[in-house]
Amino acid sequence: MAEKLSTQFKLHPGDFTRRGFLKKSALATMGTMLGADIVFGKNLPPYTLPLAFQQSDPLKELGKHPDMIILNDKPWNIESRAHLLDDDITPADKMFVRNNGLLPLDNDPYNWTLTIDGESVPNPKTYTLQDLKEQFTHHTYQLVIECGGNGRKEFNPPAKGNQWELGAVSCAAWTGVRLKDVLADVGISNDAVYIGYYGKDIHLTGNPDKTVISRGVPMEKALEDETLLAFQMNGRDIPIIHGHPLRLVIGGWPASVSGKWIHRIAVRNKVHDGPKMEAPSYRVPCEPVEPGAKVKDEDFCIIESMPVKSLITYPKSGAMINKGQSLPIRGHAWAGDLRVSKVEYSIDFGATWQSADLKPAPNRLAWQRFTANVDFPQKGYYEVWAKATDSEGRSQPMLVPGWNPKGYLNNAAHRIAVKVS
Amino acid sequence: MADRKPDIKVDVPGLVHMLYNQLTILSVVIILAIMGYTVYITYLDAYYQPEPDQPVAAAAPAMPVSGIVNGVDTETGLIAKGNWEIVRANCTSCHSAKLITQNRQTREGWQGLIVWMQETQGLWDLGDNEDLVLDYLATHYAPEDKGRRAPLKDIEWYVLDLTAAL
Secondary structure: OOOOHHHHOOOOOOOEOOOOOEOHHHHHHHHHHHOOOOOOHHHOOOOOOOHHHOOOOHHHHOOOOOOOEEEEEOOEEEEOOHHHHOOOOOOHHHOOEEOOOEOOOOOOHHHOEEEEEOOOOOOOEEEEHHHHHHHOOEEEEEEEEEOOOOOHHHOOOOOOOOOOOOOOEEEEEEEEEEHHHHHHHHOOOOOOOEEEEEEOOEOOOOOOOOOOOOOOOEHHHHOOOOOEEEEEEOOEEOOHHHOOOOEEEOOOOEHHHOOOOEEEEEEEOOOOOOOOOOOOOOEEEOOOOOOOOOOOHHHEEEOOOOOOEEEEEEOOOOEEEOOOOOEEEEEEEEEOOEOEEEEEEEOOOOOOOEEOEEOOOOOOOOOEEEEEEEOOOOOEEEEEEEEEEEOOOOEOOOOOOOOOOOOOOOOOOOEEEEEEO | OOOOOOOOOOOHHHHHHHHHHHHHHHHHHHHHHHHHHHHHHHHHHHHHOOOOOOOOOOOOOOOOOOOEEOOEEOOOOOEOOOOHHHHHHHHOOOOOOHHHHOOOOOHHHHHHHHHHHHHHOOOOOOOOHHHHHHHHHHHHOOOOOOOOOOOOOOOOOEEOOOOOOO
């Protein structure tokens, strides 16, 4: 009986319900094999299997592309790769996942409510999801959502946390209602400073009293046109792992402000103080520090707009071409709250730079497409580097930028390898 | 009223008959369940399973519950040396072992993480195990000097046919 159960039990496409729960039949089969009932099996969070049955191919079950990289499976943290991010609008299967807790047990859109309260809300109000959809105008924006720790893997000394390489970024089309329209309907007082979201994800300890993560943004950002209470992604219900049925979507800032499974938004009369607002989470030293430095909690500042960055999404690194061939390259560039003003590329490690063709964004806070045709002077090994510059003249560094204890904001230029023979 | 005895009649043959009937029904249910399960695993599994790159008929060798292959625990991915079982017991009940295996820290750095988890994430006091856990982590998951930017590595070379696409 010393056989691993997960090799015997094969998960079938239909074993999870549409909402990610294990069907009774699957639980019964597993119970039989285990020789014991899986007590409280129906309470397992969506897309979770009992330990004895954990699968070798969860990407398939989560609807993710097979080339995605699983960094963590409890909680789910899955990153994309540069060549998978070639679409103008990132499809669900190529979108990174950064979860801090376990998926919520309750994701029923028909009983979902959103409560707006907090010190700066004189009369708190609760909406059903249906109310939100019916009472407010719908808007769709393509929004860049990038994890604050994207690129963490390159910091030296190493920073703690999920070791994202470069794929913790996406630009999907989100549809929902403007947070500012909802807040106007509720009515907020003049002393409002910050919003803080609350989601239904479950703390890793299983303690129902512990909030997994509750972050937010200052009112100015919260009241931007593009700040959405979204119920659709790319024209369909948001996938459960990305926040179904309701997600706060705020482009250009660390993805952790785009709270998933939102059931409450507090309008605060001070900077929000929910879990993971505090130092060192999503904060960097207010003043630059030397690599490896110890930083006191009070010397950290909250990350706001993300820095300018770009990715070469075609071709995939490792292309071998023939001498005399011109190599078409393309990718995306984005700059937090700002626009990208130019993208350049280099094939000589930054000694010389050529301009790439850069398109405007389809809307504010979306990434911009760049393309170029690259010629190589002779046979050999090359790296193509891309460098974007934002509308205030700041460019991507070639080296890993300022070290910080948690390894945030690495916007070093992306590189792909090419061999010409 | 207090003297009145309850009126109990025991119909022994009737009870036996009833039990017999119930047992018959129960065994039929059990037999049906076993048949159903057999059909399920024989046919439905076969219906879903044949993946092109996996030989269906070959009986896979039994995999041990926590096997160690090349010095790594197959279940968790932890390096199976030293105090790894203490680490598994204390560190993987809340989060995946992948959070350990993808990180590199000094002893001090790992200790900082333990303190953070205790202060904010509900980790218990590790007691005497804390030193054992830190010994293991600092030995097997220690930082390497990567410089200011590492060269590109693990490049998967492929021929890009520029005449076909675009």
